[in-house]
Amino acid sequence: MSETAFDLDAYLGRIGCPGGLGGDLASLSRVVAAHSASIPFENIDVLLGRPPKLDIGALQAKLVGSRRGGYCFEQNLLLRSALQALGFETTSMIARVVRGFPADAARFATHVVIRVGLSEGSFLVDVGFGNLTPTAAIALAPNVEQATPHGAMRLVPVGSEVVLQAQVGDTWENLWRLCSQTVVDADYEVANWFTATHPASPFVGNMIAARPLPGGRRRTFLNGSLALRR
Numbered sequence: 001m002s003e004t005a006f007d008l009d010a011y012l013g014r015i016g017c018p019g020g021l022g023g024d025l026a027s028l029s030r031v032v033a034a035h036s037a038s039i040p041f042e043n044i045d046v047l048l049g050r051p052p053k054l055d056i057g058a059l060q061a062k063l064v065g066s067r068r069g070g071y072c073f074e075q076n077l078l079l080r081s082a083l084q085a086l087g088f089e090t091t092s093m094i095a096r097v098v099r100g101f102p103a104d105a106a107r108f109a110t111h112v113v114i115r116v117g118l119s120e121g122s123f124l125v126d127v128g129f130g131n132l133t134p135t136a137a138i139a140l141a142p143n144v145e146q147a148t149p150h151g152a153m154r155l156v157p158v159g160s161e162v163v164l165q166a167q168v169g170d171t172w173e174n175l176w177r178l179c180s181q182t183v184v185d186a187d188y189e190v191a192n193w194f195t196a197t198h199p200a201s202p203f204v205g206n207m208i209a210a211r212p213l214p215g216g217r218r219r220t221f222l223n224g225s226l227a228l229r230r
Contacts, residue, residue, distance in 0.1 A: 004057035075128030
């Protein structure tokens with residue numbers, strides 16, 4: 001990945017989040033909420049056979065300059081650069097998507113998650129999980145129900161790892177299981193290529209777009225069908 005300078009002002013303008021931000025939990029919450037509301041999840045390039053580039057120059061050009069959306073690798077790596085520019089301590093993590101599977105399912109590690117260290121403890125941020133993207137930072141505190149602007153979430157221990165769950169109606173749905181090891185950007189490059197090219201990847205054969213809306217609503221587009229969840 002290239003060392004192109006990150007344009008923080010352009011990013012903050014893109015997400016409609018003015019300055020006055022520091023390296024605290026309130027600022028982190030503002031950035032996550034604003035990013036989630038402004039930059040949609042979408043896989044158009046993958047569907048067209050164009051694996052996304054992950055260098056910061058390409059991410060800024062697409063998601064900021066061209067006002068496009070993207071999927072998890074693009075969304076969360078752009079967010080990571082913004083948080084680093086704001087002075088946050090970040091750690092690159094990877095997770096196994098277990099949506100629709102048991103919490104301990106042996107799934108590929110293909111989802112980017114960023115851990116942020118604060119004086120209050122460690123928090124997980126993820127602005128790239130489609131129709132159930134967490135719209136708040138999630139405290140790394142297992143078995144604690146946590147409120148977000150779009151419903152409750154919680155982390156549940158599974159062996160040495162934790163699974164993020166979202167409350168959907170009266171049930172808790174598994175989203176992803178966080179791997180215990182940290183990663184380097186080369187790991188993301190491999191996972192991104194697999195996700196963008198493998199025939200079994202859901203992003204290769206489906207058109208998906210999603211964005212949370214004010215008032216706890218979520219809008220999702222899947223292959224011509226539009227759904228609104230309240």
